Amino acid sequence: MKIDIKEMDEYLVKLLRTVGDNLVVDSAKDKSVDTKSSRIDLVTNFDKSTEKWLVGEIKKKYPDSTIVSEEGYGDVVNDMSGLVFFVDPIDGTMNFVKRRDDFASMIGVYLDGKPFLGAIIDVVKSEIYHGGPDYGIFRNEEEVTSPKNQSLPEGLVDISWPMVMADKFNSQAVVKKSSGLRIYGSAGIIFEHLIFGREVLYMSYLAPWDLAAGRVLCESLGLEVATIDDSPVNMLKSQVVIVGTKKVISEVLRTVKK
Known part of the structure; x- marks a missing residue:
């Protein structure tokens, strides 16, 4: 499967920029909050609505892909063949609910089981970290260099x-x-x-x-x-x-x- 890496990377950044703008506003709103596996495992109406929107947009752009997602709007995926997206609509939901800070939204892309592209938005800082092994890693438009190999x-x-x-x-x-x-x-x-x-x-x-x-x-x-x-x-x-x-x-x- 041949994919335009630059086009997909730009598309992921565009999606997360929209999500980030919306979640900044949503974080100040009243939320419907439920628990999942325990009292510290939260889910809100905004987790669900954000994921539903992301899955829909990805399916429109890449209809042959499969999607693994946290809140159940994706597919049942049993193998990693082809193009697989991983969607986490709000990562750090407890922070989103309690602090309105230190939460993110993330999309990972794998091609035939291998890491292909990733994108994470630090919502409050409005910074997107994105790229992949064959493209480079960027903070917004600035390329990121490898960190020091510390002990x-x-x-x-x-x-x-x-x-x-x-x-x-x-x-x-x-x-x-x-x-x-x-x-x-x-x-x-x-x-x-x-x-x-x-x-x-x-x-x-x-x-x-x-x-x-x-x-x-x-x-x-x-x-x-x-x-x-x-x-x-x-x-x-x-x-x-x-x-x-x-x-x-x-x-x-x-x-x-x-």
């Missing part, structure tokens, strides 16, 4: 708070070896920090739509994405994922296996 003691880490509280996978030992712990509550915001070297590690249980766009951006810039047991990443299931510099991934995998 664990040199950098800050972001690990999901339930994982740290329960000390799953020796996560507290990982924190103690680092320069400190930061928790933001949005994978999209953390991926932004990783590609600029503000943090050197992200470890969390991620659904496919949480990971897809960030994986494209991070791997394109020389960062690594690994599972907790170092098995191949499966983009069609939720899993514990480690994202970071090459030095950090090696250090953390040794630590979590102890």
Whole structure:
């Protein structure tokens, strides 16, 4: 399948620019808020309406694609053949509801199972991080260079708070070896920090739509994405994922296996 990368990248940026403009306004409105798996797993009417719009627009532009999406407006996808989009309408819904800050919207694109393009908008900052391995990575129009390959003691880490509280996978030992712990509550915001070297590690249980766009951006810039047991990443299931510099991934995998 031959795809015009530049055209698709520009299209993703256009979609997320519209989403970002709308969500800034929506964040100040009254919201219909429900819980999903637990009281800290929220969904709003704006998650649903945003996803429904994105899925509809993508289907109009790329009718032969399949779409994996958080709120159920996409397809049932059983394999990664062809063109597959991953849509996360509001990443960091708790932040969207409680703080009106530090939330994102994300679209990841995979072609025959391989990372192709990714786009993340930091809604409040109105910055879009986008691109892919064969195109380059950009913040709005400015090309992004690869972050320094720092070691664990040199950098800050972001690990999901339930994982740290329960000390799953020796996560507290990982924190103690680092320069400190930061928790933001949005994978999209953390991926932004990783590609600029503000943090050197992200470890969390991620659904496919949480990971897809960030994986494209991070791997394109020389960062690594690994599972907790170092098995191949499966983009069609939720899993514990480690994202970071090459030095950090090696250090953390040794630590979590102890």
